[in-house]
Amino acid sequence: MLVDLDHLFANPIFQADRCSINFHFLHTYYAMLIYVLLLFFRKPFNVIGIGLLFHMLTDFINCLIMYSGCKECFADSPAIELLKATSRLLGI
Numbered sequence: 001m002l003v004d005l006d007h008l009f010a011n012p013i014f015q016a017d018r019c020s021i022n023f024h025f026l027h028t029y030y031a032m033l034i035y036v037l038l039l040f041f042r043k044p045f046n047v048i049g050i051g052l053l054f055h056m057l058t059d060f061i062n063c064l065i066m067y068s069g070c071k072e073c074f075a076d077s078p079a080i081e082l083l084k085a086t087s088r089l090l091g092i
């Protein structure tokens with residue numbers, strides 16, 4: 001996915017135990033708001049919006065799996081509140 005290009009602007013580019021949600025520019029809650037808005041536009045914008053939101057979802061699930069394995073590791077993650085709330089909701 002093209003959206004992961006913004007991972008390239010991060011330093012370091014790849015860090016195994018980092019949650020990309022709310023960390024990278026295109027993975028912020030503000031960016032997601034724009035992706036939701038894209039859904040109301042015509043093709044191909046709505047399709048792009050679906051793709052981007054789906055990417056956020058998979059990134060987030062990835063974060064959740066890592067978070068459930070090591071909660072202390074994500075204490076300073078920009079998405080920690082969302083991770084906490086979701087894991088509480090899911091009971092993990």
Ligand SMILES: [Zn+2]
Pocket residue numbers: 003004020027055059
């Ligand atoms: Zn990503």
